[in-house]
Amino acid sequence: MGLISFLSTVPTLLPNAPGNSSRCPIRYGTINCKIEDDGGNETNGVRRRDVLKCFGAAISLELVASSSPIPSPFLEVANAADLIQRRQRSDFQSSIKSTLYTALKANPELFSPVLTLALNDAVTYDKATKSGGPNGSIRFSAEISRPENKGLSAALSLVEEAKKEIDSYSKGGPISYSDIIQLAAQSAVKATFLASAIRKCGGNEEKGNLLYSAYGSSGQWGLFDRQFGRSDAQEPDPEGRVPDWTNASVQEMKDKFTAIGFGPRQLAVMSAFLGPDQLATEAKLATDPDVTKWVEKYQRSRETVSQTDYEVDLITTLTKISCLGQTINYEAYSYPVPKLDFSKLKL
Structure with a gap:
């Protein structure tokens, strides 16, 4: 699954602005993002900086999930992700x-x-x-x-x-x-x-x-x-x-x-x-x-x-x-790539 697009994220923030906190939904999960004014007080407005904070948090979680060996709800499970x-x-x-x-x-x-x-x-x-x-x-x-x-x-x-x-x-x-x-x-x-x-x-x-x-x-x-x-x-x-x-x-x-x-x-x-x-x-x-x-x-x-x-x-x-009852092995027919011997490189 690719990263969440900015335009698709913005509308999900707007309906939640009047509450005490705004939630920035992302696929398969949510991120809680408090919206505060410069003085630390919560406000009913949604500013571009706050939207970008939530968007940045969404991207960060996607990147963390993509680097984890453990299956994550933020990613579509695929054995052939490599x-x-x-x-x-x-x-x-x-x-x-x-x-x-x-x-x-x-x-x-x-x-x-x-x-x-x-x-x-x-x-x-x-x-x-x-x-x-x-x-x-x-x-x-x-x-x-x-x-x-x-x-x-x-x-x-x-x-x-x-x-x-x-x-x-x-x-x-x-x-x-x-x-x-x-x-x-x-x-x-x-x-x-x-x-x-x-x-x-x-x-x-x-x-x-x-x-x-x-x-x-x-x-x-x-x-x-x-x-x-x-x-x-x-x-x-x-x-x-x-x-x-x-x-x-x-x-x-x-x-x-x-x-x-x-x-x-x-x-x-x-x-x-x-x-x-x-x-x-x-x-x-x-x-x-x-x-x-x-x-x-x-x-x-x-x-x-x-x-x-x-x-x-x-x-x-x-x-x-052609797939009735079959479990597809998405790693079939792949093979190890020869590793480079860095000890032979002259730096």
């Missing part, structure tokens, strides 16, 4: 995305299976037992061979090959299957959005990239990118938690999404993940009165230049699904 660790993770994630983008670009026929792979790994989540979720369990032969995962072996193989390359250059240990599967889905979605923008620009890649960036959808991935540090399961998730999307009824699909905390809107926007044929899935979903309005909404959105409604809702839903 800037070096954040930069390491960010650089590593950029390299992962580049590797995945290259792999997917060479195998465009695997876009849909990669999306379904990520969804099926995630929707094993069970709210009652807090088990399952996007934990990489789909990598086990006992799980990938289930009926609902038919046709996903090639997508898993692509992920496994990409993982070998990524692990070869990782400085912070091997990437988890749970992370790389969800990042592969993100890469496939991004590539699809970008390809659509390029088509709308007559095939001009430069203009397509500019179009995609101009409407701001790419910036919606910020929260997804921070959810980086999932742990892998050590055994397959229980059977019966994932529908066979191709053969499932709309009601079965709705029931599954309800079970993991979502509704018809999220079901409609995730249609590209529900089996190999998005158009067939959407046609099926459009027969249900609870879902059809959302199917139509996203169809209209995709026909526009920006697709903003569709893209933003899809990114938001995928972000939530």
Whole structure:
């Protein structure tokens, strides 16, 4: 959390001026500041000097809290607060995305299976037992061979090959299957959005990239990118938690999404993940009165230049699904920085 802005602090002082003391609220706590005149007597006025005193006190407490190893109510708790660790993770994630983008670009026929792979790994989540979720369990032969995962072996193989390359250059240990599967889905979605923008620009890649960036959808991935540090399961998730999307009824699909905390809107926007044929899935979903309005909404959105409604809702839903039941280790993939030997320096 950044330091409190001066302008945001001033209004909080004014309503308290008539009392015996004024309180200067700051996030997660308050600072008591007596307002006195030059003679030491309390006054009903609030002068700039008094405001600055309270503001200075707020800053001091923030600085003290930020330097303390003990978690403070003035700070948002984050395991990766160290800037070096954040930069390491960010650089590593950029390299992962580049590797995945290259792999997917060479195998465009695997876009849909990669999306379904990520969804099926995630929707094993069970709210009652807090088990399952996007934990990489789909990598086990006992799980990938289930009926609902038919046709996903090639997508898993692509992920496994990409993982070998990524692990070869990782400085912070091997990437988890749970992370790389969800990042592969993100890469496939991004590539699809970008390809659509390029088509709308007559095939001009430069203009397509500019179009995609101009409407701001790419910036919606910020929260997804921070959810980086999932742990892998050590055994397959229980059977019966994932529908066979191709053969499932709309009601079965709705029931599954309800079970993991979502509704018809999220079901409609995730249609590209529900089996190999998005158009067939959407046609099926459009027969249900609870879902059809959302199917139509996203169809209209995709026909526009920006697709903003569709893209933003899809990114938001995928972000939530990709973290179901997971505890994120915000220090994952960071590594010690070599220390300088100051004894060798000549002063």
